[in-house]
Amino acid sequence: MASLLELSGVSVSFDGFRAINNLSFQIGEPELRAIIGPNGAGKTTFMDIVTGKTRPDTGRVLWGEKSVSLLKLSESQIARAGIGRKFQKPTVFEAQTVRENLAMALKAPRGPLDVLRLRPTQASADRIAAIAAEIGLSDDLPRIAGELSHGQKQWLEIGMLLAQDPRLLLVDEPAAGMTPAERAHTTDLLKRLAERHAVVVVEHDMDFVRRLGCKVTVLHEGSVLAEGSLDHVTANRDVIDVYLGR
């Protein structure tokens, strides 16, 4: 399995604080991976580096078959290369309708002149309807996104991620604020996505990670502490000390 994303020797510090310390990580396609770790372990900074929001001080971030360095690309170029991100706090366009939110995320040419000429087609309407059915918002398409409940906003953001159709999905705490039934649905969805895509899930909730049943990477103080199945890492002495033992 060739790796889709590969980070090696990545370090970044903010005002002397080393958020990421000589981190190496790789993920193939398709693969489902969970990242766990205590607060401040560098989970969000890791995502910021991959999506181009934060530039590392040292290290390499390589993407795809041609091993393109993501460090040279802007955020929007990285997104167009096929990396989608769901934020921890649901971040949708609250002043716009659910349909507009999904339409904006749909895979399509992204230049200003392309977008100006773009008008709704049957194919895009069908795609939006299919995604809305998947995320349970079929009846809410004309609603303003700001009116949705917290859980629905989570779903909408997952829907936007689906609409982007990325190769790598970075999902930050997808199950926060969801009911048990919704959590189960999220687990199913992520597993299904991981049949064809690379999916990285950052999560605090151990039960949720257990249900994903995938390889787990434990971060601590900005580097990888342990990697393997959940049972393997939870048996690791270091992991118990820094994370589970508390």
Added chain:
Amino acid sequence: MTRTLIRENPSIPWFLAILAAFCLGVTLMAEATGVGMLSTSFVKTLGKTLCLCLVAIAMDVVWGYCGILSLGHMAFFGLGGYAIGMWLMYARTEIIVTGSLANAPIPPTPAEIEDAIATQIFGVVGANEFPLIWAFADSLALQLLMVVLVPGLLALVFGWLAFRSRVTGVYLSILTQAMTLALALYLFQNDSGLRGNNGLSGLQNIPFFRDTPQSVISIAFFWASALALALGYVLFAWVVSGRMGSVIRGIRDNEARVRFLGYHVEGFKLFVFTLSAVVAGIAGALYYPQAGIINPAEVAPIASIYLAVWVAIGGRGRLYGAVIGAAFVSLLSSWFTGGGAPDIDLGVYEIRWTDWWLVLLGLSFVAVTLFAPKGIGGLFDLVARRPAPTAAPARTRAEAAE
């Protein structure tokens, strides 16, 4: 496509109908074409107001829809005015000079004519030669091109530098103020090549139409301004609808999120900013022949701040709001400052509106911001079936999310 556009912007047919009715009414009451109830100078005021409405919707698209609070938009408006003013002055002076030299015993050479025109135009600033920037002033077609090119290029270069460095919010507003201030200071210099603080004058005299009375010229410019406003309205309605509108409003509310969706935010901002500047330039080119004079004070920072105040009072984030704001406030302003409003004698103190109008404007701006953030245009939400998308103060929210 037309149907989709109108469905997404139900205000278009209403706006065009009201504008057409207004034009018809003014035409029927004007001196040249109607019963003469409206004086020529008032027709000019109305025509100028239409141009201000056009620059206001250009401002609204940049600020109300895309979230870029440009406080330098009148620079583009003024540059459009200067561009057309150069041709108007040159062509008219050329006619006068050739007329007066025609009776000379020896026919003048083209170089002598050129020198005489230059002396006529630049005598007030002690110069007698054409600066390089007047190279195209003898050609109407090229100067019309300049009306579009000069503001467009300035916006393109300024926007490219500012957006590329991710300057946003109040810092960008300050930069735009600096831009328009720098332009005004440059134009104030006598050796700027644009007659310093004298500016360009006599612009109401249209070359080749010397025998046409001003009453006819005023109504012609009024119609041209109305046509430009109508076209500008439809153009901007098209830009801010559909997917483009979604992206633009997304940039206003959460720029970083739009970036993570794969849109090159800087490119979109640059597109909107430049388009808006070009339209502002066209509005200026129609305004100043009706005003008759343009001088550097027109691009002073305060002018662009007024523009933002109009849009805020009218209701940003909706095109008709900008039109209402610009028309209402600028007409009210000329009524108050032109001595139309009766002064109030309080016995111990007399409120003279020429002095107090600015206070009133400032108070109403504060009142609108505090109590009616949607502006006057927000009243239409009360009668409309579907609430219009709001210009939420989402910038702060987006910044908090970061």
